[in-house]
Amino acid sequence: MNPAARIGREIRFLSGLARTLWRVRKIDSDSDDLICDDFENAVDRFEDHTALIFEGQRYTYRQLDALANRFAAWADGQGVKTGDTVALLLPNRAEYIPAWAGLAKVGAATALINNNLTGAALAHCLRISGAQHVITDKETLAAVETIRAGLAKPLTYWVIDGEDEGESRRKLDLHEPKLPPERPSRGRRAGLKARDVALYIYTSGTTGMPKAAKITHTRAQLYMRAFAGATNSNAEDKVYCALPLYHSTGGLCGVGAALLNGGTLVLRRKFSATHFWDDVADNDCTIFVYIGELCRYLVNQPPHPKERAHRLKLAFGNGLRPEVWTEFQERFGVKNILEFYGSTEGNVSMFNFDGQPGAIGRIPGYLRGSFAVRLVKFDVEAEAPVRGPDGLCLLTDVGEPGEAIGLIKDDARHNYSGYADKAASERKVLRDVFELGDAWFRTGDLMRQDAEGYFYFVDRIGDTFRWKGENVSTTEVAEVIARYPGVDEANVYGVKIDRIDGRAGMAAITPGAEFKLDGLRDFLMRELPNYARPLFIRMTPAIETTGTFKYRKVDLVRDGFDPAKIEQELYFDCPETHTYIRVTPEVYAKIQSGGFKL
Structure with missing residues (x-):
């Protein structure tokens, strides 16, 4: 790389890093400011901007907030208390974000249940959520019929646009006059701190059933604010999201990039490769949030008349393979790709701000001391980090695969909240790593880092x-x-x-x-x-x-x-x-x- 290109790369990297760190600088686990306060602040700034487009319907920031307030009023009417959990079992739809935002306004946490689950896995997720109430819709309610094992306690299913069918199946009418669109008082969530749980997002591990990762208000703010900064989005941007909102990439990263900067979230119920370019072009989208698999689907499609007749300036997400990356950019004319790495429950995150194909992030040598991410030598057969004669872990060499770990500290960027299951949480902690008494989060991912500081994903440890x-x-x-x-x-x-x-x-x-x-x-x-x-x-x-x-x-x-x-x-x-x-x-x-x- 010639000197001019190297300087340009560093400028792009440092600019992206500075924007991201600036947006998250005030996040404090002891603060009274919660994720719903971030949402309300955006509403107050961009009241009449279009916040959401879904299946031809447009919603302003003010209208989304009114929906959120109705969910808050519903929770109050059902006696949901501060610290309680409500389960959300929905596909992507206009009410999804207002539902969890509204519940947060009255101090309740929301368990985001994968709406593809059925049978024992669905029963497990509902059971460990601790929820008494489940918000769902007519389309998803059918999955409840597959639960055969039963639940320890009866749940009430509130069906959006449904009908009352006994005590366990209730209609949730968001136009009901008894559900006012005005904001509840901030006093309704008094006593809650940003370190308290806002959401539960489920992730599959090697234990056989999904685990509920605790997403505190702090962590939700980190996701949303970080991507509002990293993407450099603005009020004129339209962010296309066909990812499920029950996952953090679409539901927090994509939402944050759109709504915290006054932009518009163009939401699709499910991804469709055949309809993608029509959606993007017809809605004038400028940013696309992906997982790598979606990009592969697109490059495998036959030519589409609108695949270059669009205004996409940025695609951001994770899992984009090097061979797909280059073809995606060259064929579709998407100038910038922002690949990132992060796990729902972990404290290791990184960005590839300068667009190196295939890299999941970068920590250059001159910033290594500012980021508590390390790669340790790993014994694949024993499925454990390698320890030296002194019992401490060993750092990998340049280009050598190792497990990525992140130092656990009691601050917003390095905190580890873990899972609802304490035992599962402890299994992700590696202790006595580089000195006696330290603790690091285990990502479970093997990576390698090159001499320029770029990280590349190698494989997932274990059976998952x-x-x-x-x-x-x-x-x-x-x-x-x-x-x-x-x-x-x-x-x-x-x-x-x-x-x-x-x-x-x-x-x-x-x-x-x-x-x-x-x-x-x-x-x-x-x-x-x-x-x-x-x-x-x-x-x-x-x-x-x-x-x-x-x-x-x-x-x-x-x-x-x-x-x-x-x-x-x-x-x-x-x-x-x-x-x-x-x-x-x-x-x-x-x-x-x-x-x-x-």
Whole structure:
């Protein structure tokens, strides 16, 4: 890199970093200012600006605030107290942000439930939320019927635009005169501090069921304010979001970039590659929030007449692979890409402000002392950091993969709130790392850092893998498959498909006498969300275990779904026939060449 280019890179990096740090500088865990105060401040500044466009309907900041106030009034009417939790089980829709903002105004926390969940996973998430009330809609209410295990205590489901159906199914009419659009007094949330919980966002780990990450007001403010600064958005920007609002990337980062700066959030219920460019161009969008998988879908689409007839100046998000990155920019003419790294529950975050393809962030050497992020040597087989003769962890060398960890301190940027489950929280803490008594958050991600300070993602530690932008717990999926009649054993893992981000689910099944393949697909469709259903099924007479009786997956992952390496029956969930078909060499070649829409 020549001197002029190097100087330009540093200017871009430092400008982005300065904007971001400036926006988060006043966040204080002991403050009385909560995330709903940030929302109200934006409303007061941009009252009549368009805040949200959803399915052809426009909402001003004032109108969104009125909706939020109605949710606050509803909570008051139901006796929801400060510190209580209400569950939100909704798809993307206009009421989503006002719902949690309104509940925050009366001191309640909101559990953001993945609306794709069904069965035992849905019951688990509702149960651990501690909520008595669930806000949902007619579309999502059907998922409640799949809960078979039951709940320890009865819940009341409040259905937006629904009808009363007994005590457990109640209509939530946001036009009801008894739900005033005026703001509740700030005294209604008196005593709450920014360190208190505002939201629960669920994340899948390796324990088999989703875990509820505690998102304090501090953490929510960090997400929203940071991206308002990092994206450099303004009141003229329109941010396109087709990501689910129950996740932090869309629901906090994307929302913050739009609403805290007076811009407009253009919200879609679900992502559609075929409608994307029409949406972006027709709504005059200038910023797009992504996960890498969405960008891959777009570059795999045939040419669209509007794919360069748009005003997108920035795409920001995470998980954009290097090979997709360059093609996405060059084909669609999106000048700037802002890739970032962060986890819902963790304290490690970084930005790639200067657009280095494939990098998830950067900490240059001259700023290393200002950022408490380190890579430690990691033993993949033992799944533990390597410790030296003195018992302390060892830093990686340049280019060497290691686990990313973040120093835990009691301030806004470095605090670790953990999960609702204290035991799960403690498992993410690494102690006595570089000195006795210190504590660091374990990201569970392997990364490498080059000599210029850029970080690159290598792999996820453990059994959890990502598919379609979601974390898939192999333990959870295996437990579901094991409930199917005739399954003696099930071993679930992720396999790579050429040119596709993440790993597709695959299950090695030992069938018993009662096993019938014909009914398995329908069973899994009922029991698992789309992203968690295995794409491949491998029949095996026995599943190899380790000396400690853990399922051995190394050889299975190496074989993948290649019929040349597998003697047993091998099936593919074909998206064209919606049935399992045998994986022949021809089918294998078609999958690897992108011949199926996955």
